Amino acid sequence: MSKKTLFDKVWDAHVVSSIKNGPQILYIDKHLIHEVTSPQAFNELEDRGIPIFRPDQIVATADHNTPTINQDQPIEDALSRNQLAQLSENCKKNNITLYELGHQYNGIVHVMAPELGVTQPGYTMVCGDSHTSTHGAFGSIAFGIGTSQVAQVFASQCLLLTKPKSLRVTVNGKLKKGVLPKDVILYIISKLGTNSGTGYFCEYAGNVFEEMSMEGRMTVCNMSIEMGARGGMIAPDETTFNYVKGRKFAPKGEDFAKKVAYWKTLPTDDGAQFDKEYHFEAEDIEPMVTYGTNPGMGIKISEKIPKDENPSFKKSLAYMNFEAGESLINKPINYVFIGSCTNSRIEDFRVAADFIKGKKKANNVTAWLVPGSKQVEAQIIEEGLKTVFDEAGFELRQPGCSACLAMNDDKIPQGEYCVSTSNRNFEGRQGQGSRTILASPLVAAATAVEGKIIDITKHLN
């Protein structure tokens, strides 16, 4: 029998049929939806008189366009209020489970679905959101789709797709102190660039990922799309099984044991071939920051901004008001955001609280801590982290996508820098004219305390 990759095994198990010289019909196990990319798909089906094929395989949440304060009160902005009302109405009409604003399971789609055990190894999962790659941390094929495809999955629980090529990124060795999963993925993207993964599905392998928590693996897989890859995957193992076990929608009892037996067959066979392979050493990675307007423009925190004559590169530095050859250390920063589907899980807030404990937020800094879900929020309070944040002068807000894409009121003002644990530093991403510096929750917490970027490596040693 031919050697197969993790990706091959999951993909091949979901092919309904193949069109000659064309795409394949791929079956989708779980479809996640939210308020922003679903309304037009519901309309499309309604206009064409097509029913939703498998409503029980859809899970909905409200996250992108939700306020992060006063969630118990009506939303002020009429357009946002209408969009959420539409989601509620569409879900009700079509018997789709919705965890709406304020529900104990509400949260960012890529945080709440794994928490509830909706995400499981070996599944195919889609959502009208490019960071759906997050769920690949469980060894599932998970990827973002457009609204036309949301409508296709509504209508048939399937998509027409051409099988992507395979890519493997291996990182072995021992990570240095203060180097977090976010730094690992920012480092990889800085080395490979923003389009190296386009047309590929990426598997992350090596002891660095094997030793990572599920939260860390989700951070890594989340940013696969930032190097162009439609999805990222990590082989399921005991860490994965232990995380899934006991969650609301996880298989129970004997069923769980049967599933685990199947999940254990999924890891890539020894000797399986990838279309492209990259190898990195853990020891080469340091805490990272970005200096430009795409996630590939990252450097080690101790490095200087490189020189490049490319006009797009120069345009990017001009937008950021940075110069080639400059260091970011000691740059005054007035905004810090810890949140987003990349870094808003309990572990991220533990890291931040651990650093912040006993210190005070710098006076010049506005810091927003936005948990990924109601469950994370509850856990922050339960573990006493909220007290640490309160005492240090930080504001813990309510769950949602928040300042990651600034669709709600959480916007960074024009010209201001924000050290952010989110995933995109595009022009204006966090508000018109805002300037984003991507970093780990540790670097973000340190920036908030110091009021400027510091060399965290020196601080830890």
Place this chain on the structure above:
Amino acid sequence: MEKFTTLKSTAIPLNIENVDTDQIIPARFLKATDKKGFGDNVFRDWRYHKDGSENSEFILNNSKYSGSILVAGDNFGCGSSREHAAWAIVGYGFRVVVSSFFADIFKGNALNNGLLPVQVSESFLINLLNRIESNPNTELEINLQNQRISIVGLDISENFEIDAYKKTCMINGYDDIDYLINNKEQIEAFEAHKIY
């Protein structure tokens, strides 16, 4: 979906790499629940200053350039999966985007909205951008059947790739939903015999 066979038009050169979908349509415009009106806000923050005045330096505001073809730098459409980006480009009046590289999700979204992504070689793209920038009246012709893009009146052309199935869909105005729904029996049979 609108059919696409051939198109002859002047083009607008957007000589910027890594144009992400946040630039094509910023998130604050994603609150609509229909597909209308996104064209008004395409490239909003490049087209207009924060006070709402027009940015005369941005190419879409330069009256020398017009047409229903957008010629853009490498890695066009990266970032967010928002299909609103394709709706915005179509809404503005473009039928074709030419680049040396397209992000996956954007490419799929474009094809699902009758917007043809034409991927050309880097050298061809540079040639195109130079010629359009120096002569805004340069006309391009795109022939989907022959999978060929050419500069009208000059012996300069290149073939482009497109998935055979997607090509048929574009030429006939079909979309994937029709195809999938016609295969429901097969899908139900698959569900009954899943191996996982």
